[in-house]
Amino acid sequence: MAATQILFLAFLAMTSSLATASDPSPLQDFCVADDNSEVLVNGFVCKNPAMVSAEDFFFSGLRMPGDTSNPLSSKVTQANVAQIPGLNTLGISMARIDYAPGGLNPPHTHPRATEILFVIHGSLYVGFVTSNPNNTLFSKVLNAGDVFVFPEGLIHFQFNNGPSNAIAIAGLSSQNPGVITIANAVFGSKPPISDEVLAKAFQVSKETVEKLQAQFWPDNN
Structure with a gap:
């Protein structure tokens, strides 16, 4: 039992360090x-x-x-x-x-x-x-x-x-x-996200979503 607890605590310590690590x-x-x-x-x-x-x-x-x-x-x-x-x-x-x-x-x-x-x-x-x-x-x-x-x-x-x-x-x-540019990712994805999904998410019409998806989304990188 003690060995199992030690292994479990070691696992928790390992996963906690991984969760907070960057590179x-x-x-x-x-x-x-x-x-x-x-x-x-x-x-x-x-x-x-x-x-x-x-x-x-x-x-x-x-x-x-x-x-x-x-x-x-x-x-x-x-x-x-x-x-x-x-x-x-x-x-x-x-x-x-x-x-x-x-x-x-x-x-x-x-x-x-x-x-x-x-x-x-x-x-x-x-x-x-x-x-x-x-x-x-x-x-x-x-x-x-x-x-x-x-x-x-x-x-x-x-x-x-x-x-x-x-x-x-x-x-x-x-x-x-x-880098994830929000507007580009949401309205300029390839293939595009369903206009029904975006219309409901942003509480706008499908026509508005289609206009946004049709326009050019510039990249400054």
Whole structure:
């Protein structure tokens, strides 16, 4: 009986730690992602350390302003494991976000990461919404030098409410945080979600849903 209880408690401890974990901790100095491997794992297979170079840990893409000439007037330049193979297993990534006046990084979530946003230039109105049942909005106007945190998995947004361009840098607690843009996912899915389902969910007519599904949903990533 005592042995059974010990095993049960060990199982609870193990599952609790798994439930609260984000990206796994590394077990070696580095595990540079091998994009050419045909092996599928949760993450990326390690490149042979003898083949690793400084370039695997380098990315110059954040030095250039993003192209904001799109319907959202914003551009996200990501710096995650897809751009920096050396981030594999390290549990961290970055992004640069450029906003023209009136530019919006629309409501979205990062399913695998908490985000901390640092405003370099300009002014941003930002916020996130808590989960059911309260759906409380926490929002703030940020200026250059300000920082704001978006908890993992929660819907959040940034809007340039100032007269000039704005720039922000985001730090994310995953090598591959993922992004789900709400409007794109709901109304731009392929194949589309049933208009009957969406009409009932949003309490609108099927005609309204069909109009939303028919329009182009821009992507600023």
